[in-house]
Amino acid sequence: MNEKILILEDEKELGQIYVKYLKSHGYGPVLATNGLEGIKQLKTMAPDLILLDLGMPKMNGIEFYQYICDSKKRPRYPVLVLTGRRDLEALFKDFHVEGFIIKPFKQAQLLNEIEAILNKQYTKKQVEKAKRIMIIDANQACARKIMDKLVNAGYKCEMADSGMVGVEKIMAYPPDLAVVNLNLADIPGDLVILRLQQMARTRHVKYILYLEKKYTLYTKLLLAL
Secondary structure, eight states, X not given: OOOEEEEEOSOHHHHHHHXXXXXXXXXXXXXXXXXXXXXXXXXXXXXXXXXXXXXXXXXXXXXXXXXXXXXXXXXXXXXXXXXXXXXXXXXXXXXXXXXEEESSOXXXXXXXHHHHHHHHHHHHHHHHHSOEEXXXXXXXXXXXXXXXXXXXXXXXXXXXXXHHHHHHHHHHSOOSEXXXXXXXXXXXXXXXXXXXXXXXXXXXXXXXXXEESTTSSOEEEEEEO
């Protein structure tokens, strides 16, 4: 585990309770008692999550939140807001925060919220890192079966129902792998692959050429390029 959590809490004793509790559950918490201290911590760490108290001296939570946002007004780090002001919940629903907890709360509630947010972030990162595969097949039922198998294995997939559409999509956004049916109606699959291999933008893409057998899920791989 050991995910890094930056805690912004002006009540130092309360902040130390958070630190001790989160350490006991395998996290790496760091405490800052105001927004300026939080900014200083960000120079030496990239937190997996920020616990943000709103009522702080020197730089309050809203000012700190605005500081960590990018040009699109989205925070560069996941944020969980902690506050005793219930009236601000509606305001932060319009912001890009991952969660909002009203004080006082039980430690178990905080831990559950942290785990839910970090699990969501982990899943998001895994999806972003997943290999992309383009499936080119006019038989959408067959292509869908192949795609379902690949998606269940953790890949990101897209389909094209003709050779021309497949070439256009691959040229626009080259995948890691293209799985191409040999018997396409408009352009034979082997010629689709040959055309893409001749272009510098798509030369690095890996290709698999296959042939259906009676339109079942069973496929015979003829060529792996």
